[in-house]
Every structure is written in C-alpha cells, then in structure tokens.
Amino acid sequence: MTVITESNASRPLLQLEGVKKYYPSRKGLFAKGRIQAVDGVTLDVHAGETVGLVGESGCGKSTLGRTIIRLEHSDAGRILYDGEEITAYSVRRMRPLRTQMQMIFQDPYSSLNPRQRVEDILAEPLIAHGLPRGEDARRSVGKLLDLVQLPRSSRSRYPHEFSGGQRQRIGIARALALKPRLIVCDEPVSALDVSVQAQILNLLKDLQDELKLTYVFIGHGLGAVRYISTRVAVMYLGKIVELGETNRVFDAPRHPYTSLLLQAIPVADPRRRLRERLVLQGEAPNPENPPPGCRFHPRCPFARERCFSEAPSLTGNGHAAACHYPLG
C-alpha cells in the first residue's frame, strides 16, 4: 500500500494560474481582433475530486477544457500537472503525459472513427504507447468493455452499430485505456437522451470510485453538474465568477449570474411556477469586445456605479465570487 506523503496530498493534481486563450478574429480587411475565450482562469483541481465547469454556450468552458489537456496552446498563464509545469511542452514532451490525462468528448457520433472496429479503437492507444500487443491487448480490450458495461461481443462491431449512449461508453473506455488519473469530460451527456444521461453519469461516478479518477466536468446541464461535482466553477465570458462546493453554490449562490442561471431552470411544480423570479436578460456580449468593469454588469439587475468601471476579482474563502456586491 502506498502511503501518500503530506506534500503529495496537499498539492493539487492540476493547477491553473491565470490561464488565457485568445483566438484571432478578422474584423475588416486588415484590422485583426481577438476573441478572449479564456481570460485569466486560476483554478486548483485536487486528486479524486470532480470540478464542474458551468456557463452559457461560448463562455469558454470547453476551450478551457481543451487547454488543460494541451489540445490548445494557452496564450498566457501557467498549467501545472502534479507539480510539473506543462504550459510550453511540445507535442513530443507531452506524449508520456498523455497516459495521465484524457478527454471524453461531447458528441459520441463524431468522437469515434467510423472506419475502426471497437477493438481497434480501444487497442490503438495501447499500441501507440508501446503497451501490450497481441493477446495482452485483446485482454485489455475485454477489461475495458467490462469496465464500461458493454458486452464483450461489441469488440468486432463498428461504431455505427451502437446507440448514442453505447457510443459514449466506448468513448469513455478509450479514455480509460491508458489508465489516466485526470479526465476532462467535455459535456459528455449533453448529446444524450435524458434517461441515458443518468446511466452515463452513474457510470462516470462508479469509475471514479473504482479507479480513483479526477474529473473536470464541463456541462451546461445544471442538474448533471450538480449531481456529479464536488466543487463547481461558474464561468462567464472567459472568467470564473463563482467557485465553491457544489451544494453551497447551488443552494446559496453569491454571484448574481449564478443566481439567475439557477432560476432559469424550469420548475416542474405548477404551484411554484407563479413565484416571482428574475430572468436572465439578453445574450452574453461579444467576447471580442467585452464590457468594461464587471463583465456581467450590462445584464445584472443589481449593477451599481462601481460595477461599470472596476472589474471585481474572485474573492472569498471556500466559496468565492467575483462580485462587488455578492448576494447572501
């Protein structure tokens, strides 16, 4: 049995320090703008926990996810994995770390190569990393299928023969093939039927317990994020606006944006539907040209003068919010 030393236990598995990601955009013929997809995100992810990332479409949560596992280069800031700075690692230097961090994708229809059989999809990561071949690879494929609760007979089938939920299981099995410690789940259930969503979420939870996995769970379905996450980070226009334990964020949001986001969840009870509630107005501003001051002020029902000029920083111990006048 391995004894976790004090320094290992306290050091986060993943540390993000002021990570920024810009995309170039063309405004006119020559004028070039840039879209601030991720704009200075600082976040620690500890081994064994699940950090949920929520926010509207276009808030940069998926870009952040891809930046974490270095599918995208970050433009500023530092990314540390297990204390090792990987921000500027080349593709070659990242290779050994690929066995440590993996990704589960949103669309199970485009995330599997349609020309490969399931066994090839699952064995290829092993072969590419010089891990078991032949009979050993076959056995590994069988184990992976067991892990995600697919019948072993699936191995010789092609992705098109499976339903969305089954395909997502194959995608999860592929992510597990290299025995990673950290998995970025990029909206893994958004493309699935509601009944299937619960199955996949439960599978992810079971796998986390069994394999001691750490998840960064990106989602816009608040229910799914609440169900699976230990902590939640709410993103708005490339910044984290609220961060805290899941129940505290959901039960007593401190940032007006989180509060409005939660009130946007449709209420199934008709008697409670008449209840007065605030509605999130309009759409998120263009991230190419974010508003000055607090980025949320144009849509915030509580905005005051200070919000128009001064950008708030993420403050508060345990349950942090980036707001000058936090709720509650």
Add this chain to the structure above:
Amino acid sequence: MSEAIEPERARTGSAGPFRQFAGRFCRHKLAVVGLAVTAALILTALLAPLLSPHSPYSVSDTFSSPPSSRHWLGTDPVGRDVFSRLIAASRVSLAVGFATVALYVTAGTLIGLVSAYVGGWVDLIVMRVTDMFMAFPFLMVILVVVSVLGASLQTIVFVLALFSWPTVARLVRSSVLSLKEQDFVKAGRALGFGAPRILFRHLLPNALAPIVVNATFGVAGAILSESGLSFLGMGVQPPAASWGNMLGDAQSLTVLTDQPWLWLPPGLMLLIAVLAINFVGDGLRDALDPNG
C-alpha cells in the same frame, strides 16, 4: 434501462463497411455492367499476345483491305491486321490510364493530406501552387513538354499526371479540413498519436471515398487524353498501336468515307472503355456516399 446490455442491431456478425458498400454498388445495374466490361477489357489487355490472331506489327500483302475471314477487321494502309492492333492498343491505352491515375492520385493525396493537416503557411503555398497548375492552358503545355522530352509512354504518363494531381490534392484537402475538426481526430491527439498515425489511420480512410471515385473517372479521362495526344501525333508513336493513333491514321476524307473499318473499331473501343469506366465511377459514387 438495459440500454447497455443489448447492442442496438443484434444481427449475427457485423456488417462491415465493405459488405454494405458492395450491396449498394450491386443495386446500380449499369455500374455492374460497366465493371464486367472493364474487367473484360483488362483481361484482354493482359492476354493480348494470346488473343490476337496476327502480330500487330507484321505487314501482310494486302493494304487497306476490307474485313475478311483472314483479317476480321481488315488491314490498315501499311497492311497490318486491324483486329490485332486493336487488342495491342487496349494494352497501351489501359496502361496509360491506370499508370497516370496511380501516379497522380498518390501524389495528390499525399500533398492534400499534409497540406490540410499541417495548415498555416505550408497550406497557403501548396494551394497557390495547385492554383498555378490549374491555371495553365494544359493542352498547350503538354504539347510543348512532349515535343521537348520526346513522345514516349513514360512522357505521356508523366505530363498527364503532372497536370492532374491538383484536383485530387484539393479534393483531399477539403475533406481533411473538415475531418480534422472532428472529435475522433482530437481524441487521437489527446491520446498522443503521432502525425503519421493520425494521417494514415484516421484521416485517409475517411477521405478515401471521393478519392476512389475521382480516380475511377480519372482513368477514363487519362485514356481520352492519351487518345487525343496520339491522334495529334504527340502521343504513342507508331509502330506501337493505341486507339488514339489508330484514329489518327483515319484523318483523310477517303478513309473516313470509304474505309470505316480503320476508324470505327478504335472509336468504338474508346467509347466502350470510357463509358464502362465512368459507369463504374457512378456506381462507386452512389455506393460510397449513401446520402448523395
């Protein structure tokens, strides 16, 4: 509830992409006929020396004689057996067609794959070069190149390929550009796959369908181009026979009106070969693209 337990289609065995494709191809009747004719032509070309009753080069004592029991399709003005030359020509024409396509499809595919995957300035330069090649008045250039390098089979294959690869390169590039944004390619990068593996195991197999269709039509096109060049005297040189230079022999009005056995058979062979191959191409296109 038992969504994970039973695969959706519990058919026995797995209908691989190939079997599905073969099924769809066979539904296209003309394509099947085309495939049979093409196969027969290829067989004829391969077995040419066994099938021809005379040597395609030996001169008999009768010149420009009409079809007879000895010379089934008559003889040409030099006294060579037209039927034997027709068979010998099929060898040349098909060889030019397939060799040209093999050459330029390989080159175009590699160029398109790398250009699209690497992107950036590499892609920019490669695409401007393809634009240049496509903007050339290509028949003129071919005539010049052939007259400089001298007409030979190799030269013809080379120049035809030189001006055909850009189409394939652009075709491959455009499919790879959309494919590389798909999540399975991103997953490959996240899994640490090297560029060759992603290019040849993941991108190429998914971009293959339009390449195969284009290559099939390309064979027919190359055969026609070779015939055109040979007709103009810039292609296959006598005494070697090709359908094009056999047609070229019939350029005079007397031959055209009085000796149809000299131009009708090579013309028909050309027509049959090109039609058959194009039908195969049509069938492939329909079979490989179920949405089209």
